[in-house]
Amino acid sequence: MGLFSSATAAVEAALAAGARYADARVMLRRYESMSARNGEIEDLTRDEDAGIGVRALVGSSWGFHAVPELGDEEARAAGRAATAIAKASALVAGPALELVPAEARQDTWNGPCLTDPFAVPLSEKGDLLVEATKIMKENGADQAEALYQIWEQHSWFVSSAGHRIEQKVTKSGGGISATAVGEHETQRRSYPCYRGQYGTAGWELVDALDLRAHAARVASEARELLTAPECPSTTTDLILGGEQMALQIHESVGHAIELDRILGWEAAFAGTSWLDLAKLGELQYGSELMNITIDPTLPGALGSFGYDDEGTPAARRDAVRDGIWVGVLAGRDSAAMAGLDYAGSVRSEGWQRLPMVRMTNVGLEPGPHTLEEIIAATDDGVMMETNRSWSIDDKRLNFQFGTEIGWEIKNGRQGRILRNPTYTGIGPLFWRSMDMLSSESVAWGTPNCGKGQPGQTGHTGHPAAPARFRNVRVGVRA
């Protein structure tokens, strides 16, 4: 039975108050994080919350209301409040609004989790972080940091169209970072990436990372970076490691294909998109090696689920095929407004926030090469790995990324380390210059994707592999 009754009460009350459609999400959530610094635990937090969020549609206007109380009476009040808000929205109403169909499923879905991360003793988890930071400290780190985060979200979704869906998703991940402090700057190295790697998985994901085994290396690399030569300011061939490719995909493809941005719904804050719907199906986004999929069905990836927050079942879809833009991330209302017939990418941070168009797993299909082959085929270039900074314009065109480390590539060989590597470019020009792509794909998880007002933090996945891009401007400095 779970908490379907509260969600049902909310939906019924919203309809009785005048809504023509309503849905409600009851959620119980748990979150735990621990961080260590220089051999000591720095922070341990365990959060839990429970609540219901109700969405009501009156005419073409939406309203949303959320409360942390789960009784049927509180749920009914929330449903009525959502409808009242929708009626207020009608003071500045938009065009007629329909929703693309979503089959009314009654289902239960559980994400993968072999080892319950909340059941792993805190002492064991703390020992891991403390030991990893001690090793980094012993190997030259001025600041040695380690972190894990785990989430559990149990939800009950009901809609006036007949959906009744229960889902339970567990997510885990973590990582380590070493910072070396120089006279005028700091240098950082992280494993497997800054703030860590995450997925829909249990503690087995953190175990597999083997954080202790990489601690000495990242510390010594951070110290070595302080005296390494600067990345040259030039235009050259650029090889990106898989984790940096994941963020490149996230920022310059994932956000650009969000339909709400394309329609202008995020114009004042997150921004719009350079993509024009009139060119869907024909626009050359990148080279023929570029095949981007939207795939929330990927087992273990951070953006995976059974159903999105509108009750649309997870399904794989092409976003870019052979370099041509063919698909978007859409919701039931945005898709209808754009004349498309699919949704499935609407998610909320939790019960207290409005579901909106979000990335799921947006990734690049693997290519035919290996990283070794890519390096061997490069006469003169720079290889960059592990994101350090990211910035992109409000149309998702002009980007500048910095990474923690770079290497000179000369005559097909990986040479000396370079510090402060950065590169900049324009999305479609950059993607069209991709001429080699590795088969060594990893589904990287991004647990800190910000969007929306009030702000929401989303969890997204990005399968990615190392790749080479031609004639890229690198070494941009202050």
Place this chain on the structure above:
Amino acid sequence: MTELVERVLGLVGGRGEADVVADRTNLELTRFANSFIHQNVSDSGTRLRLRVHVDGRTATGTTTRTDSESLAAFVEQTIAQAKVCPPDPGWPGLAGPAPLPSAGNSDPETVSAGPDARARQVRAFVDAAGGLVTAGYCRTVGQQVTYGSTAGQLVTGTSSSAAMDAIARAVSGADGVARWSGVSLSGLDGARLGAIAAAKARASEGATELEPGRYEVVLEPAAVLDVLGFLSSYGFNGKAVAEGRSFLRPGERQFDPSITLADDPEDPEAVGLPFDVEGTPKRRLELVTAGVSQGPIHDRRTAYAAGAGATSTGHGNEESSRWGPAAANLLLEPGTTPAKAVGGPVASDAVGGLVGGVERGLLVTDFWYTRVLDPRSVAVTGLTRNGVWLIEDGVITRPVRNMRFTQSYPEALAPGSVLGIGSEAVSLPLNWALGTVRAPALRLASWNFTGGASG
């Protein structure tokens, strides 16, 4: 709320040190795009945060479940969690009883404002934009928070805020923006903001590319907000200082003598609570006095670690054990550059006073997607947004397209680099937190633009 806090402290009993924050926040936000309301949300509820220190070990937990059974389980779980944690040698102890400077700035009408009131402000903004496409939000927030601890501190504060932040978009796609933030919704004039945004959008039409390079700039208050935020969080953060990641050298003239920067929660227009998450009262604190850097901001933990008599400056927050203390009411003191009308809708008279002195430079409305390349030098990359104009011989001559920059923020405000400070500090809303920044416009000698945004 006081009863709830006392109940939780009672459940902890004498088993350790503990502090509790009970936070009841009503957040309501009406969002519009393409000139209609497309997202309209509200949420309300009580959230509890409990921190316990037992046998030298510390743990923190939060919950929204406040029925008796859930509350008892929450307390037991948090204590049990602390007992199995590694020791916490940096525990600074709890704040003792201390009076508040005030109960906070709160307007009951704003706290109870409904969706109709916000929708009317949106209607006014849209109508005043004269047919241009509009997008943005109108927000009201009411907050009541009680803090209590086993050390005897027990305080309650309230806060309200209202804000509007919206753009108008001209046919060419050029955006103009207008913003307002205050304690009371009654101070908001959506029609005035809509007219400003529309006029700026029209004045931005026909923008052309400009060669990248170093330009003298006049930064509007919103762009200054970005600079102040980075200086505060990367430079004046007591944790960053302790870890050697900050540029800060207290007592040295690291900034131009015209710069006086404070965190001023005692300002009558300040949004936020009069105490921090550790129960420490917040007071006005200068970070820079006439160009001279002052001591960093602290929570109790960073103050304890700093030693030498350092005390919390009331800047603890829920994330400060990991990211360090943070200021939420930054105020850059206005300057003495006299206001001057420059004609046209682009610049207010306070901004115009700065523009009038520029031989060749750029007027920048906003910075966007700014990220730190190096925390020590606060070298930042980002882009301009919502309008850039070329200034020639003290006159705004034409709009230019957005540009990317890579610039060290402290260097931009270094001695000799600040050529003028506007005479009016404007209150601006924050996107990711409740608080305000009050900033005037700034005229700076040099800003490093590294490329055009459109390539």
